[in-house]
Amino acid sequence: SQMTDAERRRGVVAFSSGNHAQGVALAGKLLDIPTVIVMPHDAPAAKLEATRGYGAELVLYRRSEEDRGAIARELCETRGATLVPPYDDPGIVAGAGTAALELVEDAGRLDAIVVPVGGGGLFSGTCLAAKGTDARIECYGVEPEAGNDVQQSLQQGRIVTIDVPQTIADGQQTQCPSALTFGIMQRYATGVVTVSDDELRAAMRFAFERLKIVLEPSGASALAAVLCGKLDVSGKRVGVVLSGGNADPAVFASAVIP
Amino acid sequence: SQMTDAERRRGVVAFSSGNHAQGVALAGKLLDIPTVIVMPHDAPAAKLEATRGYGAELVLYRRSEEDRGAIARELCETRGATLVPPYDDPGIVAGAGTAALELVEDAGRLDAIVVPVGGGGLFSGTCLAAKGTDARIECYGVEPEAGNDVQQSLQQGRIVTIDVPQTIADGQQTQCPSALTFGIMQRYATGVVTVSDDELRAAMRFAFERLKIVLEPSGASALAAVLCGKLDVSGKRVGVVLSGGNADPAVFASAVIP
Numbered sequence: 461s462q463m464t465d466a467e468r469r470r471g472v473v474a475f476s477s478g479n480h481a482q483g484v485a486l487a488g489k490l491l492d493i494p495t496v497i498v499m500p501h502d503a504p505a506a507k508l509e510a511t512r513g514y515g516a517e518l519v520l521y522r523r524s525e526e527d528r529g530a531i532a533r534e535l536c537e538t539r540g541a542t543l544v545p546p547y548d549d550p551g552i553v554a555g556a557g558t559a560a561l562e563l564v565e566d567a568g569r570l571d572a573i574v575v576p577v578g579g580g581g582l583f584s585g586t587c588l589a590a591k592g593t594d595a596r597i598e599c600y601g602v603e604p605e606a607g608n609d610v611q612q613s614l615q616q617g618r619i620v621t622i623d624v625p626q627t628i629a630d631g632q633q634t635q636c637p638s639a640l641t642f643g644i645m646q647r648y649a650t651g652v653v654t655v656s657d658d659e660l661r662a663a664m665r666f667a668f669e670r671l672k673i674v675l676e677p678s679g680a681s682a683l684a685a686v687l688c689g690k691l692d693v694s695g696k697r698v699g700v701v702l703s704g705g706n707a708d709p710a711v712f713a714s715a716v717i718p
Numbered sequence: 719s720q721m722t723d724a725e726r727r728r729g730v731v732a733f734s735s736g737n738h739a740q741g742v743a744l745a746g747k748l749l750d751i752p753t754v755i756v757m758p759h760d761a762p763a764a765k766l767e768a769t770r771g772y773g774a775e776l777v778l779y780r781r782s783e784e785d786r787g788a789i790a791r792e793l794c795e796t797r798g799a800t801l802v803p804p805y806d807d808p809g810i811v812a813g814a815g816t817a818a819l820e821l822v823e824d825a826g827r828l829d830a831i832v833v834p835v836g837g838g839g840l841f842s843g844t845c846l847a848a849k850g851t852d853a854r855i856e857c858y859g860v861e862p863e864a865g866n867d868v869q870q871s872l873q874q875g876r877i878v879t880i881d882v883p884q885t886i887a888d889g890q891q892t893q894c895p896s897a898l899t900f901g902i903m904q905r906y907a908t909g910v911v912t913v914s915d916d917e918l919r920a921a922m923r924f925a926f927e928r929l930k931i932v933l934e935p936s937g938a939s940a941l942a943a944v945l946c947g948k949l950d951v952s953g954k955r956v957g958v959v960l961s962g963g964n965a966d967p968a969v970f971a972s973a974v975i976p
Contacts, residue, residue, distance in 0.1 A: 505976075506976070510927065510928065668970075670768060672933075673931065674930040675930075709926070709976065712971075712974065713967075713970075713974070716967045716971070717971055718763075718764070
């Protein structure tokens with residue numbers, strides 16, 4: 461839904477320490493809408509600086525003592541601003557699906573598309589977009605082995621909540637899908653496979669050496685599944701979504717140095 | 719000039735340990751032309767593997783004892799193959815210029831274009847292509863401080879030969895431009911500026927953090943010149959060519975870790 465001029469002037473609020481924060485900040489800059497991002501005070505300096513560099517106002521909080529959701533909601537109330545949640549929202553799901561539309565536009569007919577799964581926003585948006593262009597496209601999601609809440613949820617036909625997953629894939633440390641994303645995935649997803657942290661590192665190394673692209677662990681998960689044979693892709697045209705490059709330098713270095 | 723069918727069957731030979739090797743190997747694979755690449759036997763395993771992976775036959779030599787140019791010429795004679803030199807060739811210069819054409823096509827009118835300079839193939843091709851689309855475009859080349867043979871040559875109006883430059887920019891350790899590339903640069907180049915190894919590392923870090931692109935030191939040199947204020951770009955539309963991502967993992971890690 462379109463924002464009114466008054467809503468645009470009052471701006472938007474988001475909470476995230478990663479790609480969503482920087483995406484919202486940059487979108488705000490391009491559209492001339494003020495943005496406030498709620499971030500942990502101990503987030504890496506590079507991420508704070510990048511988000512500020514895209515023109516956002518930062519509100520810092522202490523992870524152990526404060527609730528970022530509550531801070532964001534209070535900011536929205538005080539300022540009359542609009543909350544932009546990271547995945548549990550029809551607009552965000554639709555926006556995430558545009559990557560699949562662009563991929564099909566560029567690459568032509570696909571047999572399958574493979575995407576990283578965290579909260580399920582990207583995966584459910586991809587399912588809707590891909591199936592919308594061609595109902596025969598198989599849609600696979602990829603989770604870290606340590607945190608397969610979506611795989612379990614789809615297998616059991618109900619939302620399963622797990623402990624915070626211990627994995628280098630910090631963009632996929634979600635504990636459960638939302639009702640919105642689960643409903644879409646349940647209807648349209650072909651399946652979910654998992655990859656180990658070592659497989660994520662190998663995919664980051666491949667992207668560094670051959671594609672010259674910086675991927676963070678979560679952003680490399682779909683690529684890892686394809687490279688490590690988790691899906692049968694022989695003879696098929698397969699689209700792979702690389703979804704984030706917000707890598708910590710030390711984590712990146714340890715992945716790419718053999 | 720187009721190759722004949724017989725020439726295509728006999729294949730091409732190139733010598734390089736970096737981007738040219740992989741570019742020729744990949745082009746051969748796409749065009750179904752056999753490729754032989756002469757590489758140092760102690761080149762990084764990842765580069766040997768990548769070049770082989772693109773379908774090239776490798777001929778390894780010992781840097782200290784053998785002359786790679788002589789090996790390549792002998793291979794060409796024995797096999798009737800075509801030599802593809804790294805820069806001193808009108809076809810290579812023209813091919814290198816296509817990056818500037820694509821940039822202008824995508825980005826529209828530019829006031830200036832900035833490119834890395836090694837042997838001068840990319841820079842002279844860029845000058846020809848950019849000036850061909852719009853004679854007002856300023857064309858700047860960027861060399862490492864430690865090896866400014868092109869800058870000196872243009873200043874003195876003759877080809878200046880320097881010692882092998884000591885710099886992390888291994889793609890720009892050239893000692894002099896060729897007669898072909900010097901002649902083009904002398905006529906069309908606006909100027910050449912230099913950057914330090916620390917400025918190259920800062921540009922690699924910027925590309926890693928903000929662009930999510932892997933750059934090798936030489937590939938980052940034009941970006942470094944713009945970021946470090948070596949050129950007056952305020953209020954101008956400036957195209958910057960990022961020319962290579964064949965980075966050694968350890969060198970890359972030391973550049974991107976703050």
